[in-house]
Amino acid sequence: MEDNFSWFWMPVLWFLVPLFVLKIVGLLWWRPRRIEEHFSKQGIRGPPYHFFIGNIKELVGLMLKASSQPMPLSHNILPRVLSFYHHWKKIYGPTFLVWFGPTPRLTVSDPDLIREIFALRSEFYEKNESHPLVRQLEGDGLLSLKGQKWAHHRKIITPTFHMENLKLLVPVIGKSVVEMLDKWSEMSNSGEVEIEVSDCFQTLIEEVITRTAFGISYEDGKAVFRLQAQQMVYAAEAFRKVFVPGYRFFPSEKNRSSWRLDKEIKKSLVKLIERRKENSCNEMLDGCPKDLLGLLIRASTNETAQRKPSSPPSTITVHDIVEECKGFFFAGKQTTSNLLTWTTVLLAMHPEWQELAREEVLRVCGARDIPSKDDITKLKMLSMIVNESLRLYPPAIATIRRAKADVELGCYKIPRGTELLIPIIAVHHDQGLWGNDANEFNPARFSDGVARAAKHPMAFIPFGLGARTCIGQNLAILQAKLAIAIILQRFSFRLAPNYRHAPTVLMFLYPQYGAPIIFRHLSGPTTSSDHGS
Ligand code: HEM
Numbered sequence: 001m002e003d004n005f006s007w008f009w010m011p012v013l014w015f016l017v018p019l020f021v022l023k024i025v026g027l028l029w030w031r032p033r034r035i036e037e038h039f040s041k042q043g044i045r046g047p048p049y050h051f052f053i054g055n056i057k058e059l060v061g062l063m064l065k066a067s068s069q070p071m072p073l074s075h076n077i078l079p080r081v082l083s084f085y086h087h088w089k090k091i092y093g094p095t096f097l098v099w100f101g102p103t104p105r106l107t108v109s110d111p112d113l114i115r116e117i118f119a120l121r122s123e124f125y126e127k128n129e130s131h132p133l134v135r136q137l138e139g140d141g142l143l144s145l146k147g148q149k150w151a152h153h154r155k156i157i158t159p160t161f162h163m164e165n166l167k168l169l170v171p172v173i174g175k176s177v178v179e180m181l182d183k184w185s186e187m188s189n190s191g192e193v194e195i196e197v198s199d200c201f202q203t204l205i206e207e208v209i210t211r212t213a214f215g216i217s218y219e220d221g222k223a224v225f226r227l228q229a230q231q232m233v234y235a236a237e238a239f240r241k242v243f244v245p246g247y248r249f250f251p252s253e254k255n256r257s258s259w260r261l262d263k264e265i266k267k268s269l270v271k272l273i274e275r276r277k278e279n280s281c282n283e284m285l286d287g288c289p290k291d292l293l294g295l296l297i298r299a300s301t302n303e304t305a306q307r308k309p310s311s312p313p314s315t316i317t318v319h320d321i322v323e324e325c326k327g328f329f330f331a332g333k334q335t336t337s338n339l340l341t342w343t344t345v346l347l348a349m350h351p352e353w354q355e356l357a358r359e360e361v362l363r364v365c366g367a368r369d370i371p372s373k374d375d376i377t378k379l380k381m382l383s384m385i386v387n388e389s390l391r392l393y394p395p396a397i398a399t400i401r402r403a404k405a406d407v408e409l410g411c412y413k414i415p416r417g418t419e420l421l422i423p424i425i426a427v428h429h430d431q432g433l434w435g436n437d438a439n440e441f442n443p444a445r446f447s448d449g450v451a452r453a454a455k456h457p458m459a460f461i462p463f464g465l466g467a468r469t470c471i472g473q474n475l476a477i478l479q480a481k482l483a484i485a486i487i488l489q490r491f492s493f494r495l496a497p498n499y500r501h502a503p504t505v506l507m508f509l510y511p512q513y514g515a516p517i518i519f520r521h522l523s524g525p526t527t528s529s530d531h532g533s
Pocket residue numbers: 142143144154209327328331332333335336339394395396399400461462463464465467468469470471472473475476
């Protein structure tokens with residue numbers, strides 16, 4: 001029997017093992033060399049590829065060194081935040097090849113090329129596959145879907161984020177902001193209070209997103225945020241490691257924790273969706289905001305009702321809804337809370353702009369009332385300030401696309417499978433596009449509108465570009481303007497003496513040591529009962 005076994009298997013193994021080794025060597029050694037050569041012939045160079053790990057070791061080293069200590073109070077944050085780009089750009093120029101493990105990434109910061117990727121020839125590019133831990137966090141929803149399924153979901157969800165619909169949320173958001181400020185007032189001592197704003201704004205945005213996403217069920221959504229915050233720590237660690245295919249199935253301690261968290265998140269969301277379906281909600285009544293959950297449930301119900309017995313199953317399932325909700329929690333919270341944090345820090349650093357913004361708010365909205373939806377659109381100075389904040393401190397500092405086929409990008413020939421890294425923050429800080437004061441806080445550059453603020457209309461891309469542009473941008477801007485306006489009505493503020501300037505990336509741009517700010521009441525302390533609506 002044993003003899004029969006070796007007689008049959010030994011030659012098979014002799015054949016298969018070398019084949020497997022050859023395949024691995026091809027993927028991890030020969031292919032990267034060929035790609036390096038392909039780009040080098042076109043004048044594109046970069047740090048040399050190292051077997052299997054690519055440039056991960058140098059990359060992590062540069063990041064750790066850059067974030068090892070705070071920086072001076074300056075807005076020249078690119079060297080700290082995207083240290084590898086800053087470092088290699090000086091050596092190889094703005095378009096260079098960098099290796100994330102065996103995956104090549106070409107950096108693209110020329111706005112004409114960026115427009116080609118996102119808008120003019122977007123059919124040749126697709127979203128790259130996120131790391132499985134990141135994917136778990138962002139869900140299999142709009143953020144990562146592709147093709148027809150993405151288009152179908154985007155069409156259904158878009159109405160939630162129309163300005164007309166969002167404006168109905170103004171009193172809800174305003175109420176959450178006022179409640180937060182009332183707590184600050186209660187904590188204040190002789191009219192002043194020190195607040196670590198990045199934590200406070202996260203809680204505020206959680207509340208607003210849960211209301212926008214879940215309407216009447218917002219209380220139930222809060223548990224999901226807590227679980228996602230834990231998942232985010234694992235996902236952020238994954239960014240610093242080479243992606244090993246299949247490793248996610250290995251029952252390591254972290255993987256097991258991450259699976260458990262994912263299971264809990266799914267369970268909470270399914271419970272929430274089922275309860276909401278049973279209640280069959282009142283949110284479709286005239287004048288009530290359409291929330292994400294209501295729209296998705298309605299879409300799935302309509303599809304099921306209209307389905308012929310012979311047609312394929314409804315495309316919006318409870319699983320789809322769960323995945324979309326995960327994405328909205330994740331994308332909505334971290335981005336907007338960081339926008340609020342950086343805008344507050346900037347106004348604390350630049351009191352002259354804080355004063356101009358306050359004058360406008362008091363003139364348009366008065367000193368006490370929660371600004372109305374019409375007031376918000378009139379706050380031009382505040383819009384300029386928020387834009388300048390998004391330019392200097394964009395919460396999403398970069399994005400990635402993958403070439404679906406061999407494609408020409410400008411004068412470059414890009415092989416299929418190459419990833420293109422668009423360093424949003426580098427484009428926003430480029431002196432060639434923004435002038436010599438690119439690293440200065442100067443909201444006035446937006447006084448003639450976004451398209452004319454820089455030398456190229458595509459130089460300002462905090463929300464991405466083209467069909468896959470951020471669906472939540474109106475909501476983010478609305479929340480930020482409303483919250484800052486209400487703060488300006490009630491407080492003046494400055495950096496706390498213990499503030500340390502340390503913008504850092506943990507998936508999004510955030511202050512490494514928090515953002516302690518001192519708030520001073522403009523007049524005597526007020527409470528919510530004093531406010532109009
Ligand atoms: C300051 C706040 C925000 C910033 C800077 C921001 C940034 C971005 C960027 C750059 C993209 C494009 C990514 C790419 O092309 O690869 C994006 C997409 C997206 N964002 Fe946002 N975002 C913000 C707020 C929000 C909010 C509040 C929500 C939802 C509640 C949201 C949901 C999404 C979704 C679902 C996508 C994917 C859209 C698609 O592919 O169809 N974002 N965001």
